[in-house]
Amino acid sequence: MRPLSLKGHERALTRVRFNREGDLVFTSAKDKRPCVWYTENGERIGSYDQHNGAVWDIDVTWDTQKCVTASGDNTVKIWDAERGNCLNTINHQTPMKSCGFSYSGNLVIFTTQKMTKNMSSVQVRDIRDQSQMVDGAEPIFSAQFDVNAGTALFSKLDDEITIGFESGLILQYDLRNSEQSKNANESVHRYSVQDLQVSPSGEFLISSSRDKTSALLDINDLKKLKQYKSERPVNSACISPIRDHICLGGGEDAMQVTQTSVSAGHFEAKIYHMVFEEEFARFKGHFGPINTMAWHPSGNCIATGGEDGYVRIQEFDEDYSNFKYDF
Amino acid sequence: MTNLSAIQTAPEVGSWAEAVEQENQTQVEESEDGTRTETAFTVEDGVRYKVVTQFKVINKRVPKVVAERKKWVKFGACEGEAPGPHVATTYVAEEVEMQFTRNRAGEQILDVQEDKQTAKTTSREHCRHCKGNDHWSTHCPYKVMYQLDEEADAEKDADKDRNALGLRADGRQIDRNRSDENTCRVTNLPQDMDETELREVFGRIGRITRIFIARDKINNLPKGFAFVTYESRDDAARAIAELNDIRMYHMVLKVEWTRPSNA
Numbered sequence: 001m002r003p004l005s006l007k008g009h010e011r012a013l014t015r016v017r018f019n020r021e022g023d024l025v026f027t028s029a030k031d032k033r034p035c036v037w038y039t040e041n042g043e044r045i046g047s048y049d050q051h052n053g054a055v056w057d058i059d060v061t062w063d064t065q066k067c068v069t070a071s072g073d074n075t076v077k078i079w080d081a082e083r084g085n086c087l088n089t090i091n092h093q094t095p096m097k098s099c100g101f102s103y104s105g106n107l108v109i110f111t112t113q114k115m116t117k118n119m120s121s122v123q124v125r126d127i128r129d130q131s132q133m134v135d136g137a138e139p140i141f142s143a144q145f146d147v148n149a150g151t152a153l154f155s156k157l158d159d160e161i162t163i164g165f166e167s168g169l170i171l172q173y174d175l176r177n178s179e180q181s182k183n184a185n186e187s188v189h190r191y192s193v194q195d196l197q198v199s200p201s202g203e204f205l206i207s208s209s210r211d212k213t214s215a216l217l218d219i220n221d222l223k224k225l226k227q228y229k230s231e232r233p234v235n236s237a238c239i240s241p242i243r244d245h246i247c248l249g250g251g252e253d254a255m256q257v258t259q260t261s262v263s264a265g266h267f268e269a270k271i272y273h274m275v276f277e278e279e280f281a282r283f284k285g286h287f288g289p290i291n292t293m294a295w296h297p298s299g300n301c302i303a304t305g306g307e308d309g310y311v312r313i314q315e316f317d318e319d320y321s322n323f324k325y326d327f
Numbered sequence: 328m329t330n331l332s333a334i335q336t337a338p339e340v341g342s343w344a345e346a347v348e349q350e351n352q353t354q355v356e357e358s359e360d361g362t363r364t365e366t367a368f369t370v371e372d373g374v375r376y377k378v379v380t381q382f383k384v385i386n387k388r389v390p391k392v393v394a395e396r397k398k399w400v401k402f403g404a405c406e407g408e409a410p411g412p413h414v415a416t417t418y419v420a421e422e423v424e425m426q427f428t429r430n431r432a433g434e435q436i437l438d439v440q441e442d443k444q445t446a447k448t449t450s451r452e453h454c455r456h457c458k459g460n461d462h463w464s465t466h467c468p469y470k471v472m473y474q475l476d477e478e479a480d481a482e483k484d485a486d487k488d489r490n491a492l493g494l495r496a497d498g499r500q501i502d503r504n505r506s507d508e509n510t511c512r513v514t515n516l517p518q519d520m521d522e523t524e525l526r527e528v529f530g531r532i533g534r535i536t537r538i539f540i541a542r543d544k545i546n547n548l549p550k551g552f553a554f555v556t557y558e559s560r561d562d563a564a565r566a567i568a569e570l571n572d573i574r575m576y577h578m579v580l581k582v583e584w585t586r587p588s589n590a
Contacts, residue, residue, distance in 0.1 A: 001424065003419075006417055007417075023389070037417075041411070042417035043410075044405050044416045046405050064396065283426065
């Protein structure tokens, strides 16, 4: 297992994402330049330069035509994925923390941070409608919250969204009936929800939290199905597209990294069995906590982004593909 | 170590200069088994090196869209860069072994327990409420519950203290029906101030029913605070008004109401 190590960012990674075919990997970091790379050989194709602050999230449409980035410079930008031109910019009063496209790629969701008198908000806009892409326009969906909405995504087609909060609450809204939240789960996590990802099959959500656990939730009612315990805060978790495995990444706080040795920091990525909630393998790589990870659509490769500024594309060898979990 | 056949098969050249040029050019050979050999020459510190790189050419079938994307032109920070991974941004990292912590039968093979142990000792978080090591007391989910317990405990301890002392110091029976509402708490008490002296100062205000100086259980030294109970609440209020902030030896007394025990 010789991983590719990509050093295109000067600061901690905030998101790695594969496109639908998995031939490209999109990365964003706390520096100002989100990048796109070929997964195969780790060649950097380009960077999307226009942001003036940390980029907290990046997502790409199903057809790899457009990207969306959410940044600490109070903007969300839509990009031409191939050429790196900025197509649209949405300004706000506070930093944007999370963004994502809907299944069709026509709607974009983003969350804004709470700051002084500005509440945290979650908005959905239609990128086809230019009147919605200007500042202060009326979005399709908008909700305000008193706690910071850390992460949000489309969980079902273009209709349902799921939001993870810093308090540990997870909420689900149906955009067709968005007066009230459809489902809520406040018991599963005690601390901040760091990441939410949909399983490749679209049946489950996996949440990662600073309370050192990751949970598998039913995407329809947010019921907790399984919970995976780690010894360190979990920053990201992803589900294998081909096997009943999940992978967890995390580690000690960035603040305390200097006080922990690499071995004590638990910077490894851990692979758990989805059903038995048991860790069976782990692999090392990063010098700091893993902030984000994504499973390649083919199932035999994982991309991880760490606090150390590196992206690692880890292809699995036969050891893993031959591994059978007996039960 | 070098195979000079490639150079010998180079086409005829007219002049010596051209020959050097020819020799320094990169030559590419492709064989039927799919290997591609690139021969290049580099000069470093006046020494000429021949660099032979062998590639295995793999033809892959990919979706059309993926093939299209292989033709993307570099942009942004990579604008104008040559095709192929750039050494500054991409390298192949060291071999990483996947460590299996369980074997096929699900038995623990890697000692993860050990890690947990060290993690425990290095973790600086400790909760004094639930004694857990995974969060601080302020973040304790059971904080409210424990806080009530703690206050009740503290009150009990204080009671016990007083009772024990009351019996030991002067054999006096504990005054079960002492009234908290007529009691003022005196803090910042000088060490060498004893009960008679205290009675003298506070007795000027009104009739005192009880004076209690807190002492250490073991060495019987005053802890620096006392409780003075008056017969009437008005006297206690006056004591607080008049005796608060008066100088006593080298200390400034602080006189206030006792905190209600059920808060």
